[in-house]
Amino acid sequence: MPIIRIELLPGRTALQKARYAQEVTQLTAEILGCAQETVDVIFTEIQGEDWVHAGVPYAPPIHAQR
Amino acid sequence: MPIIRIELLPGRTALQKARYAQEVTQLTAEILGCAQETVDVIFTEIQGEDWVHAGVPYAPPIHAQR
Amino acid sequence: MPIIRIELLPGRTALQKARYAQEVTQLTAEILGCAQETVDVIFTEIQGEDWVHAGVPYAPPIHAQR
Amino acid sequence: MPIIRIELLPGRTALQKARYAQEVTQLTAEILGCAQETVDVIFTEIQGEDWVHAGVPYAPPIHAQR
Amino acid sequence: MPIIRIELLPGRTALQKARYAQEVTQLTAEILGCAQETVDVIFTEIQGEDWVHAGVPYAPPIHAQR
Amino acid sequence: MPIIRIELLPGRTALQKARYAQEVTQLTAEILGCAQETVDVIFTEIQGEDWVHAGVPYAPPIHAQR
Numbered sequence: 001m002p003i004i005r006i007e008l009l010p011g012r013t014a015l016q017k018a019r020y021a022q023e024v025t026q027l028t029a030e031i032l033g034c035a036q037e038t039v040d041v042i043f044t045e046i047q048g049e050d051w052v053h054a055g056v057p058y059a060p061p062i063h064a065q066r
Numbered sequence: 067m068p069i070i071r072i073e074l075l076p077g078r079t080a081l082q083k084a085r086y087a088q089e090v091t092q093l094t095a096e097i098l099g100c101a102q103e104t105v106d107v108i109f110t111e112i113q114g115e116d117w118v119h120a121g122v123p124y125a126p127p128i129h130a131q132r
Numbered sequence: 133m134p135i136i137r138i139e140l141l142p143g144r145t146a147l148q149k150a151r152y153a154q155e156v157t158q159l160t161a162e163i164l165g166c167a168q169e170t171v172d173v174i175f176t177e178i179q180g181e182d183w184v185h186a187g188v189p190y191a192p193p194i195h196a197q198r
Numbered sequence: 199m200p201i202i203r204i205e206l207l208p209g210r211t212a213l214q215k216a217r218y219a220q221e222v223t224q225l226t227a228e229i230l231g232c233a234q235e236t237v238d239v240i241f242t243e244i245q246g247e248d249w250v251h252a253g254v255p256y257a258p259p260i261h262a263q264r
Numbered sequence: 265m266p267i268i269r270i271e272l273l274p275g276r277t278a279l280q281k282a283r284y285a286q287e288v289t290q291l292t293a294e295i296l297g298c299a300q301e302t303v304d305v306i307f308t309e310i311q312g313e314d315w316v317h318a319g320v321p322y323a324p325p326i327h328a329q330r
Numbered sequence: 331m332p333i334i335r336i337e338l339l340p341g342r343t344a345l346q347k348a349r350y351a352q353e354v355t356q357l358t359a360e361i362l363g364c365a366q367e368t369v370d371v372i373f374t375e376i377q378g379e380d381w382v383h384a385g386v387p388y389a390p391p392i393h394a395q396r
Contacts, residue, residue, distance in 0.1 A: 001381070001388070002338040003135065003172075007240070009331055012362055014115050014127030020361040021118035024354060031350040032342055040135075041118040042073070049212050051331070052219035052239040058331070061212030067183070067190070068140040069267065069304075075133055078164055080247050080259030086163040087250035090156060097152040098144055106267075107250040108205070119133070139306070146379050146391030153382035168384055174337070175380040181278050184285035184305040193278030199273055199315070199322070201333065201370075206266040210296055218295040222288060229284040230276055238333075249265070256265070271372070313344050314373040316351035318366055325344030 002028055004041045009048055009058055017043055068094055069106045075124055076111045083109055134160055135172045141190055142177045149175055200226055201238045207256055208243045215241055266292055268305045273312055273322055281307055332358055333370045339388055340375045347373055 004024055012020075021041040029036045048059025070090060078086075087107040095102045114125025136156060144152075153173040161168045180191025202222060210218075219239040227234045246257025268288060276284075285305040293300045312323025334354060342350075351371040359366045378389025 001383070002336055004337075005335045006358075007333045008362065016361060016363075017116070018118070018123055018127050020357065021123070022121045023357050023361065025118065025121040027350065027353055027357065028336075031346060031353065032338065033346075037120045039120060042112055043116040043118075044112075045116075046240055046242075050215070050241040050243075052216070052223070052241075053331070054235045054237060055220045055223040057216055057219070061216050067185070068138055070139075071137045072160075073135045074164065082163060082165075083248070084250070084255055084259050086159065087255070088253045089159055089163065091250070091253040093152065093155055093159065094138075097148060097155065098140065099148075100140075103252045105252060108244055109248040109250075110244075111248075117133070124133070149380070150382070150387055150391050153387070154385045157382065157385040171384060173382040174376055175382075176376075177380075178306055178308075182281070182307040182309075184282070184289070184307075186301045186303060187286045187289040189282055189285070193282050199317070201271045203269045204266055204292075205268075206296065214295060214297075218291065221291055221295065225284065225287055225291065226270075229280060229287065230272065231280075251265070310372055310374075314347070314375075316348070316355070316371040316373075318369060319352045319355040321348055321351070325348050 001034060001038045002032060002040070004028065004039070005044065006041070007044045007046055009051065010045045067100060067104045068098060069108065070094065071108045071110065073110045073112055075114055075117065133166060133170045134164060135174065136160065137174045137176060139176045139178055141180055141183065199232060199236045200230060201240065202226065203240045203242060205242045205244055207246055207249065265298060265302045266296060266304070268292065268303070269308065270305070271308045271310055273315065274309045331364060331368045332362060333372065334358065335372045335374065337374045337376055339378055339381065 024041055025036050025039045028039050049057050049061050051058050090107055091102050091105045094105050115123050115127050117124050156173055157168050157171045160171050181189050181193050183190050222239055223234050223237045226237050247255050247259050249256050288305055289300050289303045292303050313321050313325050315322050354371055355366050355369045358369050379387050379391050381388050
């Protein structure tokens with residue numbers, strides 16, 4: 001039943017994400033006490049220009065780059 | 067006022083989604099008792115390699131494919 | 133696989149929500165072409181003072197009420 | 199600590215979004231009383247055919263266009 | 265059309281939130297170029313024990329408190 | 331930078347959640363390659379009558395219970 005979402009900047013490989021999801025699924029089953037078959041993990045990549053931390057985008061807007 | 071979000075794997079046509087949204091809008095108005103003009107439906111497609119169910123991605127990571 | 137979320141103001145009964153979820157589940161299976169067993173519907177009620185439309189909360193802040 | 203998300207249709211420039219995020223960050227610090235260093239702003243663009251208001255997509259499905 | 269969500273810890277008054285939402289609505293209309301009538305702002309308060317930053321909850325679990 | 335959200339049914343203790351968040355934070359740092367100081371984990375508990383799987387709520391609506 002649990003749904004786990006991860007928002008992150010691009011840059012991780014698909015294999016890194018697959019391994020991460022698998023380990024999070026195991027942890028969830030173990031610590032939260034539910035069957036692995038019921039766990040969903042969903043990744044959402046946010047582009048650096050769409051994620052602004054402390055007023056500054058992680059990546060500069062393309063139109064301002066040189 | 068209600069906002070309805072649907073997360074799904076790719077593979078549905080735009081016309082399927084448009085018809086679905088229209089029927090969900092009607093249902094919402096009818097059963098939850100609100101004007102159709104106030105209903106928003108938002109689709110978010112999740113790529114198969116970003117959605118991991120029971121520890122297994124719906125689509126295998128590209129780098130692992132042959 | 134699809135996950136459907138509904139954000140709405142309070143005021144619907146649990147039975148209204150149960151019936152709505154059931155019909156949305158059927159619609160989803162029918163139009164989007166997936167098994168009913170894979171559909172999740174999640175309701176999130178937002179209090180009127182936490183939902184501000186066009187600059188005006190659906191319910192006035194309690195401290196400002198008389 | 200606050201996380202602010204904006205869902206919007208495409209069409210704003212990266213510079214518009216950067217300026218918006220900066221002003222929202224300031225407002226958040228000022229009115230909600232927290233350090234600017236702790237504020238995250240995340241934009242999510244929704245394609246017009248994926249956002250259906252009052253039963254009508256903001257953009258018509260591509261397959262139905264001429 | 266834009267939907268703006270703010271996740272934050274409890275502790276702000278309803279009036280603070282109302283004022284914040286109003287100013288964000290104006291900013292959104294001004295900078296992103298849309299009518300104020302189409303802007304939704306939604307607050308979600310997260311309890312301190314449900315928000316874990318850098319591995320540490322903002323508030324200690326109740327059962328561990330004295 | 332990553333934000334991790336867990337939606338789950340009630341029933342886990344605050345200590346279970348704290349331990350889970352801590353281990354997920356470590357995993358995230360290790361596998362996704364980011365500093366633990368930048369990881370946020372947020373829990374959202376969904377009441378059983380608000381989560382409908384395969385057309386059936388996890389908990390029956392209160393008004394229908396005996």
